């Protein structure tokens with residue numbers, strides 16, 4: 001341990017440096033560049049009798065401190081801040097026979113320096129050197145991983161929320177293996193993301209609240225006026241076998257479409273993605289597109305009104321992002337409600353009741369009997385609330 005804590009400020013400022021006695025060694029980022037260095041500074045912070053060995057970025061040469069380069073009143077702090085300029089002089093002075101500085105492999109910051117070499121991702125370290133972020137993975141641009149240093153606790157990632165990734169990734173006690181495993185996951189998850197790609201691009205996705213992210217494993221999109229498809233891929237590693245497709249809308253329309261769907265599922269074409277299979281099953285050329293996308297006018301039958309308000313609370317989007325998707329069963333009544341608002345309304349009814357997970361009640365306006373499964377409709381919103 002360094003004596004009497006006089007190195008404390010230094011260690012705080014350069015957390016990549018380990019101090020032992022009057023020697024300090026490790027990795028620092030100065031003016032955007034990484035350096036590995038070893039300093040012997042017996043009169044810290046004064047530079048008398050100090051020695052510096054500097055391992056230049058991407059090279060195995062090192063150099064020693066030359067006093068003619070220093071100002072008389074400099075302390076070690078001044079030296080550190082001026083290293084980038086000094087380094088330019090040292091490149092020529094470096095001895096070809098010099099051996100590289102050995103830094104204990106247990107020092108996470110030396111590992112970071114190795115990972116910092118050009119890779120298929122972008123690596124960023126915050127100023128306090130307490131958070132490390134990997135992003136812009138080649139071929140997986142939208143993904144990122146952020147870990148706390150030096151604990152390697154995962155503080156942020158872009159993988160689907162339905163899997164406990166933190167547990168999986170925290171098994172690795174070194175950063176290199178962890179990032180490698182993260183990259184492996186990205187490769188394995190490619191079919192999962194590819195199946196959502198066409199749906200996001202070629203459907204009117206209303207939930208999760210756009211923009212959808214790489215963390216969502218479900219989509220709610222428009223099949224036709226007042227009828228929605230909810231697609232959930234529960235196991236991102238096995239998207240097709242874990243897939244569930246639910247149709248939400250007025251009971252009569254839903255019953256009919258459910259039959260079409262269950263017949264169609266038996267003829268699933270493994271060569272095609274989910275989007276194309278669903279088009280085949282419902283025998284349509286394309287799904288409705290968002291209002292204003294210019295696509296909807298192509299098909300006269302598809303006419304999705306823009307942002308239909310909930311007829312209970314008169315708003316469109318609730319705080320948790322929920323939009324109105326529950327329709328009245330009466331074909332003459334075209335009103336639509338938030339699942340949460342309708343559930344609240346059902347609760348006020350004397351004849352409203354729940355059986356298994358299905359709730360029974362009536363439309364607040366035309367009084368037609370209604371039944372719906374709020375547990376299923378609301379499930380994802382609750383997940384989002386507690387995220």
Ligand SMILES: [Zn+2]
Pocket residue numbers: 310311312313314315337338341
């Ligand atoms: Zn409402």
Ligand SMILES: [Zn+2]
Pocket residue numbers: 328329330333334335363364365366367368
């Ligand atoms: Zn009604």
